[in-house]
Amino acid sequence: MKIRSSFLLTIILFSLSSCLNEHLITDDDYRAEVDRKYLERKELFSESDIDLFSVVNNDLSRKEREALKFLFAYMPLSDIADYSGRFFLDNVRLALKAREQTNWGESIPENIFLHYVLPVRVNNENLDSFRIAYYNEIIERTGDFQSIEEAALELNHWCHEKVSYQPADIRTSAPMATVLSARGRCGEESTFTVAALRTAGIPARQIYTPRWAHSDDNHAWVEVWIDGDWKYLGACEPEPVLDRGWFTEPARRAMLTHTKAFGLYRGDENTIKTKEYYAEINTLSTYARTKMIVVKVVDDCDNAIENARVEPRLYNYSEFYPLTEIMTDNEGCCQFETGLGDLLIWANKESAFGFEKVSVVATDTVIIKLGSHAGIGGYYEFDLQAPVKRIPYPDTISQQLKMQNAERLKKEDSIRQAYIDTWMDGREAADLALKLGLDTSRVKKIISRSMGNYREISGLIKTVTPDKYEIALQLLEIIADKDLRDTKAYVLEDHLLNVAEICKQGNCPEDILTDYVLNPRISHEIITPWRSYILAYFDKSDSLSFINNPYLLAKLIKEKVKMAGDMNYYNVPVSPEGVLKTAYSDQHSLEILFIACCRTYGIPARFEPGTNTVQFYSKDRWKDVYFSDSEYKDMQDACLEFSFSGGVPIPEYYIHFTLARFEKGRYISLDYDYNRKVTEFDDCLLLPPGQYMLVTGNRTDESTVLASVRFFRLLSGESKTVEIELRKKEGPAAVLGEIDLNGVFKLDNNVHRLGNYADRGLILVWIDHDSEPGKHVLNDLPLVKSELDELGCQLIFLSDPSSASASYNPGQAEGLPANSIFAIDEDLRILKSVKGDSFSSVQLPLVLYAGKDGRIYYMSEGYRIGIGEQILKTINKIE
Numbered sequence: 114m115k116i117r118s119s120f121l122l123t124i125i126l127f128s129l130s131s132c133l134n135e136h137l138i139t140d141d142d143y144r145a146e147v148d149r150k151y152l153e154r155k156e157l158f159s160e161s162d163i164d165l166f167s168v169v170n171n172d173l174s175r176k177e178r179e180a181l182k183f184l185f186a187y188m189p190l191s192d193i194a195d196y197s198g199r200f201f202l203d204n205v206r207l208a209l210k211a212r213e214q215t216n217w218g219e220s221i222p223e224n225i226f227l228h229y230v231l232p233v234r235v236n237n238e239n240l241d242s243f244r245i246a247y248y249n250e251i252i253e254r255t256g257d258f259q260s261i262e263e264a265a266l267e268l269n270h271w272c273h274e275k276v277s278y279q280p281a282d283i284r285t286s287a288p289m290a291t292v293l294s295a296r297g298r299c300g301e302e303s304t305f306t307v308a309a310l311r312t313a314g315i316p317a318r319q320i321y322t323p324r325w326a327h328s329d330d331n332h333a334w335v336e337v338w339i340d341g342d343w344k345y346l347g348a349c350e351p352e353p354v355l356d357r358g359w360f361t362e363p364a365r366r367a368m369l370t371h372t373k374a375f376g377l378y379r380g381d382e383n384t385i386k387t388k389e390y391y392a393e394i395n396t397l398s399t400y401a402r403t404k405m406i407v408v409k410v411v412d413d414c415d416n417a418i419e420n421a422r423v424e425p426r427l428y429n430y431s432e433f434y435p436l437t438e439i440m441t442d443n444e445g446c447c448q449f450e451t452g453l454g455d456l457l458i459w460a461n462k463e464s465a466f467g468f469e470k471v472s473v474v475a476t477d478t479v480i481i482k483l484g485s486h487a488g489i490g491g492y493y494e495f496d497l498q499a500p501v502k503r504i505p506y507p508d509t510i511s512q513q514l515k516m517q518n519a520e521r522l523k524k525e526d527s528i529r530q531a532y533i534d535t536w537m538d539g540r541e542a543a544d545l546a547l548k549l550g551l552d553t554s555r556v557k558k559i560i561s562r563s564m565g566n567y568r569e570i571s572g573l574i575k576t577v578t579p580d581k582y583e584i585a586l587q588l589l590e591i592i593a594d595k596d597l598r599d600t601k602a603y604v605l606e607d608h609l610l611n612v613a614e615i616c617k618q619g620n621c622p623e624d625i626l627t628d629y630v631l632n633p634r635i636s637h638e639i640i641t642p643w644r645s646y647i648l649a650y651f652d653k654s655d656s657l658s659f660i661n662n663p664y665l666l667a668k669l670i671k672e673k674v675k676m677a678g679d680m681n682y683y684n685v686p687v688s689p690e691g692v693l694k695t696a697y698s699d700q701h702s703l704e705i706l707f708i709a710c711c712r713t714y715g716i717p718a719r720f721e722p723g724t725n726t727v728q729f730y731s732k733d734r735w736k737d738v739y740f741s742d743s744e745y746k747d748m749q750d751a752c753l754e755f756s757f758s759g760g761v762p763i764p765e766y767y768i769h770f771t772l773a774r775f776e777k778g779r780y781i782s783l784d785y786d787y788n789r790k791v792t793e794f795d796d797c798l799l800l801p802p803g804q805y806m807l808v809t810g811n812r813t814d815e816s817t818v819l820a821s822v823r824f825f826r827l828l829s830g831e832s833k834t835v836e837i838e839l840r841k842k843e844g845p846a847a848v849l850g851e852i853d854l855n856g857v858f859k860l861d862n863n864v865h866r867l868g869n870y871a872d873r874g875l876i877l878v879w880i881d882h883d884s885e886p887g888k889h890v891l892n893d894l895p896l897v898k899s900e901l902d903e904l905g906c907q908l909i910f911l912s913d914p915s916s917a918s919a920s921y922n923p924g925q926a927e928g929l930p931a932n933s934i935f936a937i938d939e940d941l942r943i944l945k946s947v948k949g950d951s952f953s954s955v956q957l958p959l960v961l962y963a964g965k966d967g968r969i970y971y972m973s974e975g976y977r978i979g980i981g982e983q984i985l986k987t988i989n990k991i992e
Contacts, residue, residue: 137176137183137209139223144179146377150186158193161695168198180205180231187376187390188234190681190699194691195641196240204233207248211314214252217261218314224380225338229316232375235304236319236333237683239639241287243305244312251312262344262355265315265337269351272306274525276349278885280892282595284637290599293565295529299348299885303333306348310337318372320345320396323436324429326368326454326499327815329768330889330978331429332360336372336396343399350884351522353514359886362956363976364400366500368427368452369436371395373683383450385437390682393437395450401500406471407448407478410441410460417445418483421462422778425451428497428818431810432771432782433457454500461778470495490825494840497818505956526883537567545571551582559589563597573602577609584631585609591632592640600640607642608633613715621717625730629717635708636701636720638686646690647713660714663729667738670707674698703740723783724774724801737801751827752797753805754834761989762982764791764837769811775804788896791837802829813842815977846990850969852877852961853946858911859937867943871965873905876984879944880910880958886976887958895928897981902931904988906962911938962987 138144155166169181184201185193208231212218221230233240254271258264279296288308291297297305303319310317316338324331336343339355347358364370371385371393378384378392385393397403410421421441426433439447441460451473458479459468465483539557546556556574563570570589577585588609589597612631633640651659659666677697681687687695687702689709698706704720704727711718717730721737728735753772757764764770766789773780785794805827810820819840827833852875854868867875880887894901894908901908908930914937926935938944944959947969955974962971962984971987973980 134175137179137223138227143377143379147179147183147186150377151182154186154193158695158697161697163194163694165193165196165198165201168202173202176209177202177205180209183227183376184232189390189683189685190677190695190697191683191685191687191691191702192234192240194687194695194697200240200242201233203242204244205231207244207312208314211248211252211312215255215264215314216259217264220261220340221314221316221338225316228374228376228378228380229318229338230311230314232311233308234375234683235307236285236300236321236373237685238285238301238304239287239290239685241289243288243292243308246289247309248312251309255313261315261337262339264313265310265317265339265346266351266353266355268309268313268315269306269346269349270521270525272302272309272349273351273522274528276302276305277526277529277883278302278349278888280888282593282637284595284639286595286599294598295533295565297349300333302348302350303335306335306346310335318343318374320370320372322364322367322370324368324427324434325363325366326427326429326452327363327366327502328976328978329430329812332363334358334360336399343396345399351518351525353510353518357510359884359956359976361400362503362505365402365503366452366454367397367401368425368454368456368500369395370397370400371437385449386439388679388682390680397450397452401452403450403452404473405448405450406458406473406476407446408439408441408458408460409478409480410445410462410467411480411482412465413482413484415482417441417443418462419443419445421445421460421483423447423481424459424779425449426457426459426468427454428457428495428810428820430767430771431769432767432773432808433459433822435459435779452500455495455497457495459779464778466778470497472498491823493822495818495820495822497820499816499818502816522883533565536565537571542571545574549574549582550579551586555586555590559586559597562594566598566600569600569602569605570597573605573609576602576606581609584612587627588612588631588633591627592634596634596640604640604642605633607645608640611644611648611713613713621730625717629719629730630712630715632712635705635712636686638688638705641688641690643689643709644713646693647710650693651710656714659710660716663711663716663718663731663736664738666710667707667740670703670710671740674703674706676700676703700740707738707740723785723798725784726801748802748829750799751802751830752832753800753827754796754798754832755791755794756834756836757791758836758838762839762985764809764839765789766791768979768982769839770807770809770837773806773808774801775806780804780806797832800827802827802831807835807837809837809839811839811841812979812983814983815973817842844990846970846987848968848970849972851948852943852963852967852969853948854967856943856946858909858943859939860934865936867909868967870907870909871963871967873907874965874988875961875963876901876906876908877943877961877963878908878910878958879938879941879960880912884957889976889978890958890960890980891926891929893979894930894933894981897985898928898930900985901981906930906932906988908933910935911941911943913938913941960984964991 169178181201255264255268275292276295276297281298285304286301288305291301291305307317307319318336319333320336321333322331334345335348336345344355346355350358374392374394378387383395385395408423410418412418419441423439423441424435426435439449441447453474455472457468457470458481460481462483467481467483469479469481471479537560542557542560543553546553560567673696674692675697677699681699686705687698689706692698692702692706707727708718711729719728721728727738766785767787771782773782805825807823810818812818821840854871856867857864878890880890960973960980961969963969970991971984
């Protein structure tokens with residue numbers, strides 16, 4: 114018996130040893146390349162003060178070591194600088210555990226696992242411990258499913274229980290922060306959902322259309338790998354089946370959808386470009402009709418130009434946005450797959466550039482001659498078409514499945530709302546304020562904005578000493594809503610305790626001190642405790658010289674930090690601490706570090722609104738700091754004034770016009786506030802001298818844009834006036850149909866006749882209030898509140914209560930025009946009474962404008978941005 118037991122023990126130990134020594138990466142050549150890149154990275158950061166590479170040791174299994182090497186070899190600089198090796202090891206172990214524990218784990222091919230399960234990073238979010246915190250809950254939710262498809266569908270319901278759509282600023286929250294506030298924009302919902310799917314061992318990736326062609330916006334959703342194929346779903350928007358979502362029809366009109374594959378990619382999908390650390394994959398053919406376009410770049414003598422940068426640019430937000438960039442080969446050629454709309458193809462090599470407007474349907478090859486459009490003072494007009502709107506796909510989902518799914522959605526809404534109801538309410542916030550002797554209205558507003566992060570924020574308020582109460586409230590009031598929703602108390606405490614309370618450069622206005630010294634958010638980065646780190650990093654003697662001359666600080670930073678090229682390829686800012694620890698940075702993170710150092714020492718500093726030039730405040734004025742070469746840095750600013758001759762609409766920035774400045778062969782749009790009216794700009798807009806491009810655009814419908822491009826130069830010290838004039842579509846508004854004004858709706862349990870509200874025109878909105886397109890309508894209309902109030906139009910938001918979500922609350926809609934009411938259209942009878950060729954089959958949200966006679970002059974269905982402005986233009990044409 115002893116011999117037999119010993120033999121069995123030997124077999125078990127041998128089996129365990131074999132498992133521990135199995136390769137994660139079985140391809141010898143690929144594994145050797147990963148090892149080479151890992152060792153190169155390790156050597157590069159050998160002098161850095163980071164805790165990353167030491168975690169890879171012989172105590173780990175071979176699979177764990179290879180997984181970590183793969184991640185460390187290809188991760189962006191932000192992850193190297195700001196996260197520990199232990200953090201990634203914990204995530205690696207759970208990824209490997211899911212592969213072994215789930216019913217589908219063994220069916221996932223090695224390359225798919227490496228690119229789409231193992232990585233923690235999804236896109237440009239801040240990383241957190243989501244996989245670690247939610248692993249057990251997610252595995253328990255999906256553990257009974259044999260099918261990976263069923264598990265993916267179920268997990269999207271879990272995601273919907275946690276999060277629903279709300280717009281937010283462009284910093285992408287980490288998944289746990291998104292759960293904490295129970296909300297996220299599409300990029301955050303999709304990042305969260307991909308993280309959840311990967312936690313369950315399901316390969317997933319975020320799909321992104323950088324800009325729509327038919328509407329001013331973008332969108333992100335999710336693809337999951339199902340038995341050899343990629344299928345899509347709307348993140349936190351569960352459907353009964355895959356390959357179904359409200360964005361299906363808009364995506365058929367897209368010009369590009371793409372994703373990134375983490376690491377060295379050797380797959381067979383259509384790659385736009387394959388880089389050292391990642392590949393960019395074109396997924397558009399999954400969603401839309403496409404065509405391959407060839408671009409050839411030549412010089413004045415028709416010689417091919419190698420390594421020219423080519424950008425297919427799409428009109429959106431009143432700029433020609435680069436969807437991607439591709440480099441030409443030794444024959445001056447490149448190609449890309451795109452949708453069947455219009456593009457502006459831009460090419461440049463250093464400062465020489467050229468462009469051509471192309472209609473993809475009619476174009477196979479376009480030749481761009483660099484220098485052909487370089488003349489200052491040039492003016493061009495473009496009539497641009499989006500891909501045509503196609504007949505929607507037939508709805509093959511049974512009514513029973515739809516009803517079952519709708520019931521689940523209502524239950525999930527109630528689960529999420531029950532969590533939201535646990536947040537600190539106004540009464541509790543007021544009690545806290547009274548207990549501490551603070552202004553109740555200020556504390557209530559702060560706590561309300563903090564949402565699910567109320568424990569951190571209220572905890573900070575409780576621990577602050579009375580002498581710091583006022584500055585603590587100022588700090589909590591100045592930071593962005595998103596920062597208030599996800600910043601830990603210890604981070605805010607670092608800024609509170611280490612902030613310089615006086616301006617070392619003389620007397621500064623209080624608003625400048627608050628905005629540009631106290632404020633810990635500098636750009637679009639997550640807030641970290643950088644003040645204490647910076648104070649400890651630099652000698653006190655150095656700090657005095659920095660205060661006296663901030664240019665010395667800029668010089669020292671440039672000497673200490675090396676530029677990382679394209680290593681930070683996700684463009685997530687490296688924290689100020691991370692830059693100093695690694696001594697590597699991208700340009701933007703380096704500039705953030707300088708501003709953080711200035712604010713630490715009480716020197717107001719910022720990115721200048723518009724040009725994003727780094728500036729510090731001294732002797733009553735802002736002074737520029739350049740971290741890269743600029744021929745204009747010692748020149749006097751020019752003065753630019755916008756003029757407008759009147760009419761409707763009043764041009765607004767990013768809606769009707771943008772201004773761009775020439776930098777290294779491209780025009781980069783200046784970043785002024787969205788929807789800022791031309792009449793709200795200063796009479797004298799101070800700008801660096803140089804070449805500029807003014808773009809205007811007028812969306813006449815969801816297919817056509819009337820655009821113009823004007824080039825001009827600003828000289829040092831010059832004053833110039835540029836007129837903002839929109840191209841117009843001639844002719845009266847067409848009648849699209851008719852609505853029965855005898856139709857009735859219910860309001861406060863009373864029946865009302867539609868015609869009684871039509872004297873000054875009717876705007877009727879049928880809306881799915883919990884969907885992203887529906888929420889966009891509710892966000893769009895407040896932008897034209899003053900204009901609609903002046904016109905006196907009646908807005909009626911209609912819905913069928915049988916289909917309303919459990920979280921539907923009309924009282925939450927803010928800023929709507931004064932004549933707005935929310936009413937019931939039972940069984941959608943009013944909607945069904947609409948007559949016209951376009952109304953046989955419609956998608957919600959549906960927005961109509963009808964005159965007092967019931968004639969319909971405007972219609973928008975489904976997903977669209979800018980509805981309010983389009984209604985105003987329609988009314989103007991009728992009048």
